[in-house]
Amino acid sequence: MNFQQFERIFKPRSIAVVGASSNPSKMGTMFLMALHTVGFPALYPVNPHEREILGLKAYPSVRDIPEEVDYALISVPADKVAAVVEDCVSKGVNAVAIYTSGFSEFNDEGREKEKTLVKIADGKVRILGPNCLGAFCLQSKLNLALGSVEEGEVSFISQSGGNVETVANLARKMGVGFSKVVSYGNACDLNGTDFIEYFGEDPETKIIIMYVEGVKDGKRFVEVTAKVSKTKPVIILRGGTTQGGSKAAASHTGSLCGSNDIWNAVFKQTGAIEASSVEELLATASAFTHIPKLNGKNVGMVGIGGGAGVMAVDECEKSGLSLPTFSPETIDKLGEIVPPIGTSIKNPIDLSSYAQFNPPLFGKAVEIVSKDSIIDGLILLYHNMSYIPGLLQEIERTTLDKDLSKPAIAVLEPAIEIEEIKEGHLRVGVPVYNNLAHAAKALCNVATYCERVKFLKKHAI
C-alpha cells in the first residue's frame, strides 16, 4: 500500500465529476451538487454536451481539464466507462470512483468489462467500484450527501453504497462521528482489505467499522485485519450470513460470502469484532469512542422496575456480560439508603418507585456500586422514566455529579430521543443507548477487545 496514494483518495485537491449534467435527477449531477454545496474548492464537471453546469465550466473530457485532477467520480453508462478511465490514465488522475453498475454483479460480460477497466488503469489510476459511491471525508469536504454526520474518529468501509446512507443517518443519534467513509462496491481493484490497511495507519482513524458481503483475498484479509486489530478495533457487519442472503449478495456486489464457519474462524484469529446488525455496529463504535478502556465484563446495574431488571439481566448475560454479587460492604451501604420492601439491592438494583419520589437515591446507589472492586462497568437503566416529567433530568443532575470511578453507559428505554439527556451524558463520557441488547453487546465487545490487547501485549505477540 502506498499511504500517500490512499491519503489523496480521501483528501483530493481537485475532483472531476464525469457524467454531471443539467439534469438534476442524474447521479453525476447529484455528486457535483453535493460537493458544490459544501464548498469543495476545485470541481470540474465533465460532459461533452454541456458548457456549464451549476455555474461551473464543463469540460468535454477529463483530458481537457487544464489543472491537475486527483480524483474522478464516474457516472456514465457502463459501455462508456472504459474510455473515461483511459482519459484518467492519460491525465494522471490518482484514483477514480465508478458509480455505474452493470458489471460483475450483473453478468459474465460485465465481469469481463471489469477486467478490462483494471487492465486500462494498470495500477496507475486506482479504481473504487464499480457499483459504488467511493470515498467520503468530512475534513476535506469530500462529503457526498452524508447529511448531518459529525466529525469523529470512526472510519467506515462499506461494500454497499446504500448502507453508507443507513449508517450515516443513524450515527449521530448513536453518538458516533466519522473521519472517513468509503463505499467500494464490486472491488475490481481496491478492496476492503486495502482500506482496513490504510485506516490502520491513518492517524485520524481510531476505530474501524465495516460492512462486507464477500472477501476475495482471504489470506491477506486475515493478515491485515489481525495486524490492525492489535492497535485499533475492527468491527465487522456481514451481509449474506444465510443462504438466501448470500444469494442476494451475489446479485448485489457479485460476492461470494463465505461460510459462517470460516467467518467464525476469521473473527477468532484476527480479533476483529462481529456485529450482527447496523445498530449493533454503531453501538459498538459508540462504546469504543466513549469508553476506550474496560477492565472486565462484570457490570453493576441500577434501575427502576423488577421485570425490566430481570429482562435486562437476561440481555446482559446473553451478550456475554456478568452481573456479579456485590461485596458485603456494598450491600451494607446500599441497605442504609434503599428501603427494603418492593426493591432489590442485589445486582441489578431495583429502586422501585422510591427513586421517583427521591431521584438523588439513584446517583447515591450508582456511586456505592461503582466503588465495589468486583465491578468493571456500570449500566444506568432509565426504563420508563421518560413518562414522569422532569424525572430523568433530576436523576441526570444528581447522578452525573458523582465520581463514578468506573466506565458507565446509560440505557433509555423505550427508545426515545431526548437530545439534552444524551448530550449531558456524553459530556461526562457516558454514552446513552436506546436498546439494552445493543448496549450490552457493545460494552461486552469493548471488554473482549481490551482483554485481547492486554493478552497480546503481555505475551509480546
Next chain:
Amino acid sequence: MNFQQFERIFKPRSIAVVGASSNPSKMGTMFLMALHTVGFPALYPVNPHEREILGLKAYPSVRDIPEEVDYALISVPADKVAAVVEDCVSKGVNAVAIYTSGFSEFNDEGREKEKTLVKIADGKVRILGPNCLGAFCLQSKLNLALGSVEEGEVSFISQSGGNVETVANLARKMGVGFSKVVSYGNACDLNGTDFIEYFGEDPETKIIIMYVEGVKDGKRFVEVTAKVSKTKPVIILRGGTTQGGSKAAASHTGSLCGSNDIWNAVFKQTGAIEASSVEELLATASAFTHIPKLNGKNVGMVGIGGGAGVMAVDECEKSGLSLPTFSPETIDKLGEIVPPIGTSIKNPIDLSSYAQFNPPLFGKAVEIVSKDSIIDGLILLYHNMSYIPGLLQEIERTTLDKDLSKPAIAVLEPAIEIEEIKEGHLRVGVPVYNNLAHAAKALCNVATYCERVKFLKKHAI
C-alpha cells in the same frame, strides 16, 4: 374456573380503593385518581383517617361501605393487608388486587404472610398479587394509568407490573389494541394459568400475550395453554432465561424460572409462541391482529437498496421465513417493467433508484410478485425512503390501491414514526414495523401458528 367470577374481576360494578389518602404520592391515591379521572362510576376510598378523598366519601373500612363491592384495590402496609382481606371476606367482595409488596418475593416471613392471606380469603375472595397492579379493562373503565392504550382484541397477562407500563406505552405505535390486561405479581392465589384459561373463553379476547417469570403449576399450565392455543394464539415472553435473570426474578416475584430445556418442551407441546423481547411480543400480537391467516413461510420482498436487501434476507431466514425463487412468468413480467442494470428482480427485488424517480414502479412490482403462487406473504421494505420528501407517500398511494392478493407487511427503516403512513397501511390491513427482525419473526410466528392449527384440525386433535 368460574367464568362469571373472572368476568367480574375485569368488569366490576364497584371498586373499593383501600389505602387511598389525601397524599397524592401514595399508590392508593394514584389508583383512585386514575379511576376517578376516566369516570369509573362506583368508587369507594377506604381510609380510617380521612372523611373525603378527591371529593369522594371515604370509609373507615370495606365493611362500612353501604353498597355492594365487587373489587378492592389494596395498598396498605404489608402487616395490615390480612385485616383488609378479612374485611373483604365479610363484605362479600368478589376479588382483591394487592399492590403491597414485602411478601414471598422478600423473605420467608413474607411467604408465610402470603399463606395466611390465602387461608383468610378461603376461595371466597379471589386474590391478585400481592406485589401487583391487578386487572385492567378499557371497556369497563378499570383503566389504571394505561395512558393512550387503544381498545382491541389482545389481552395481556403480566407477572410484572412495570412491564404492563412498558407494553402499554409501546402498543399503540405497534398497532396493538387491548381488551384486558392483568398484572398478577406473586400469584399466591390466582396465577397466570387461570388468566390464560379465562381469556381462552373470553369472547372479547382473540390474542393472548404473556410476560412470565415462573410457573408454579407446570402440569396445569401445559394442559390449559395447549387447549387455549388451539383456538387463540398464546404468545409468551419469559423473564429469567439466563442464570442471572433467573436470580433477579427470585427477588422480583419470588419465582423459580425453570430451565430453558423445559420451556422449549413446553412451547413445542402446547403450541404457545415464544417471544424474545417486548418488541417481538408486540410485533407478533400486531401481526396476529392484522394478518389472521397466512398459508406458509414463503415471502416475496420488494425494496430499494442492495445491501439493505441482503441484510433483510438474512433477518428473514434467521427468523424462519424463506425467500423462494419466483416463477419464470413472474421474472418475465418483472423484466418488462424493471430496468436491468443496478437492480435485481430476483427475490428480494431491488428497484434501486428507479423507484425514486418512478414511485409507481414499486406497486407494480409488488402486484406482480403477489400473483406468484409460490408466494404466501409480502414484505414491503421501505428502507431509507423517508429521507426523500414525499416518496413514501407516493409509493403508498400507488401501491396500496393494487389488489395485493396476499397478506402483506411493511417495514419502515430506520425506525421513524410517520403516523399517517402507519394509519394508511393499517386501513388496508398492512401493519407497519420499524424493525425488520421483529417483523419477520412476527410474520413467521403467524405462519407457524396457522400451520399447526390446520394440522390439528386435519387430524382432529
